[in-house]
Amino acid sequence: MRNANSAHSMKRRRLLGSIGVGCSIAMAGCLGFLEDGPDDTAEEFIEQLDDGEFGEANSLIHSDSTINGAGQAAEIIGAYYGVSGVVEALNISVEGSSVVNEQGDEATVAVDISVDLVVEEVQDTIELSLRQEDGEWRIWVIPE
Numbered sequence: 001m002r003n004a005n006s007a008h009s010m011k012r013r014r015l016l017g018s019i020g021v022g023c024s025i026a027m028a029g030c031l032g033f034l035e036d037g038p039d040d041t042a043e044e045f046i047e048q049l050d051d052g053e054f055g056e057a058n059s060l061i062h063s064d065s066t067i068n069g070a071g072q073a074a075e076i077i078g079a080y081y082g083v084s085g086v087v088e089a090l091n092i093s094v095e096g097s098s099v100v101n102e103q104g105d106e107a108t109v110a111v112d113i114s115v116d117l118v119v120e121e122v123q124d125t126i127e128l129s130l131r132q133e134d135g136e137w138r139i140w141v142i143p144e
Contacts, residue, residue, distance in 0.1 A: 038107035041137040062138035091116035105132035
């Protein structure tokens with residue numbers, strides 16, 4: 001009787017061990033999906049500008065970037081679409097994004113946007129350059 005119980009107990013331990021290892025691998029894989037890639041940061045940056053959350057947007061700009069804050073970033077984007085001086089007049093919706101190029105700690109992301117200019121809505125793509133800082137993706141350059 002003891003051998004039958006030992007064999008059953010051994011199978012049970014193997015099964016529970018396998019389940020534990022499987023769950024650990026699954027959790028590690030899921031956590032990897034939670035890390036922000038350069039495209040996530042680029043989208044969040046545009047969304048923060050659109051919402052007027054310049055403090056949040058500033059936190060997404062690389063500390064060594066030549067961009068002088070989120071206000072300047074919004075002005076650059078606004079000027080491109082002919083909206084100057086009134087950042088609030090710019091209504092941008094992010095439609096999606098894709099990483100165009102990623103090498104080491106540098107990346108270029110194409111963000112598909114819809115810009116509501118009151119008289120018309122424009123579909124466009126804006127490319128943002130990003131660099132990593134302290135392991136996080138940050139905005140490096142906005143095209144002018």
